[in-house]
Amino acid sequence: MARPRLRYALLDRLLGAGLVPDFALRAGSIYGVGKVLRRERAGGVEAAQQRLTELVARKSRGPIAVATDTANEQHYALPPEFFGLFLGPRRKYSGCLFAGPDSTLAQAEEASLAQSCERAGLEDGHDVLDLGCGWGSMTLFIAENYPACRVTAVSNSAPQREWIEAEAERRGVADRVRVITADVNDLELEPGSFDRVVSIEMFEHLNNWKEMLRRVSTWVRPGGRVFIHVFTHRTVAYLYEGTWAAERFFTAGVMPSHDLLLHFQDDLELRERWIVDGSHYSRLASRRSTSSAASIPTSAAPASHSPTGACSCSPARRSGATGTAASGSSATTSSSPAAEPGLDSPPCRRERRGAGRDC
Numbered sequence: 033m034a035r036p037r038l039r040y041a042l043l044d045r046l047l048g049a050g051l052v053p054d055f056a057l058r059a060g061s062i063y064g065v066g067k068v069l070r071r072e073r074a075g076g077v078e079a080a081q082q083r084l085t086e087l088v089a090r091k092s093r094g095p096i097a098v099a100t101d102t103a104n105e106q107h108y109a110l111p112p113e114f115f116g117l118f119l120g121p122r123r124k125y126s127g128c129l130f131a132g133p134d135s136t137l138a139q140a141e142e143a144s145l146a147q148s149c150e151r152a153g154l155e156d157g158h159d160v161l162d163l164g165c166g167w168g169s170m171t172l173f174i175a176e177n178y179p180a181c182r183v184t185a186v187s188n189s190a191p192q193r194e195w196i197e198a199e200a201e202r203r204g205v206a207d208r209v210r211v212i213t214a215d216v217n218d219l220e221l222e223p224g225s226f227d228r229v230v231s232i233e234m235f236e237h238l239n240n241w242k243e244m245l246r247r248v249s250t251w252v253r254p255g256g257r258v259f260i261h262v263f264t265h266r267t268v269a270y271l272y273e274g275t276w277a278a279e280r281f282f283t284a285g286v287m288p289s290h291d292l293l294l295h296f297q298d299d300l301e302l303r304e305r306w307i308v309d310g311s312h313y314s315r316l317a318s319r320r321s322t323s324s325a326a327s328i329p330t331s332a333a334p335a336s337h338s339p340t341g342a343c344s345c346s347p348a349r350r351s352g353a354t355g356t357a358a359s360g361s362s363a364t365t366s367s368s369p370a371a372e373p374g375l376d377s378p379p380c381r382r383e384r385r386g387a388g389r390d391c
């Protein structure tokens with residue numbers, strides 16, 4: 033077998049030339065994910081618990097984010113027009129919600145954004161921080177649908193800021209939208225200045241969840257809430273390492289398990305958890321891949337990840353004691369597709385209709 037670098041370079045060439053058919057991408061994905069899951073499950077439950085303990089320790093130290101330039105090169109500093117080729121009209125670069133068989137991508141974006149606002153307990157008049165704002169899907173949705181809300185959007189991408197500012201102007205909400213370009217490592221905000229913090233699919237990029245959550249807890253007002261949405265694997269949490277996806281697409285990323293956030297409650301107490309069935313992500317990946325195939329003949333489009341979990345947290349007692357999870361409406365079925373060439377987001381073997389997938 034060729035060395036990884038050579039294999040990745042070969043795969044890049046084939047993808048760039050449009051020579052990898054969809055069925056081969058899917059087969060490669062399934063193979064790659066199977067390999068990662070076998071690795072993560074090796075040694076039985078005792079070894080798996082040890083790996084989880086080590087992962088939690090690793091996610092509790094060091095800089096909040098690492099390899100930030102690489103993430104920008106791979107995604108966020110690319111021209112917004114590129115993302116227009118395969119994302120929906122709101123350029124939501126995260127999970128969407130397909131309510132029915134005929135739902136369009138535009139409707140699926142709106143449905144997911146509305147659901148997140150509802151689950152975050154957002155009320156008109158709130159000051160909101162959108163941490164890891166992408167091209168402003170949530171920021172602009174809030175500004176348009178909650179006419180007394182003020183939104184601060186943060187990401188480390190100048191093209192994203194320019195895009196959001198222009199869109200906010202065009203949609204007539206610029207007076208209530210502020211966009212900050214900053215690496216979260218260096219982000220400084222006024223303590224106690226937000227009623228809600230929302231973060232949609234940014235934590236997967238972060239290295240030190242504990243410190244990020246500590247800082248977030250200082251930015252929330254008393255009585256405020258934090259809503260975090262991540263894609264998840266049902267049971268296994270792992271780092272993206274040693275695969276094409278890790279090298280080219282998601283360097284320093286993590287696949288959280290549905291429970292991973294429960295281990296980080298020093299400063300925020302988990303109040304509620306939800307899960308979105310991974311079939312929604314599967315449909316999203318298929319839509320994106322269809323539209324990118326139509327519009328980008330010579331390039332592989334960044335595909336999406338997997339199932340999505342979300343939770344709502346509020347500041348814990350400042351004693352430093354770990355809060356207990358009160359997951360009033362948590363659900364247990366998880367799932368996940370992935371359409372990435374390479375192969376370590378989990379695609380799934382469908383078990384039986386309505387029972388989710390075994391990932």
Ligand SMILES: C[S@@+](CC[C@H](N)C(=O)[O-])C[C@H]1O[C@@H](n2cnc3c(N)ncnc32)[C@H](O)[C@@H]1O
Pocket residue numbers: 097100103108123124125126163164165166167168169170186187188189192214215216217231232233234237
């Ligand atoms: C997967 S995108 C999600 C975007 C958006 N929330 C959405 O749903 O469309 C992740 C976002 O996190 C931002 N991000 C990743 N690492 C970051 C860092 N170190 N500092 C600031 N923003 C970061 C990216 O620029 C991007 O905006």
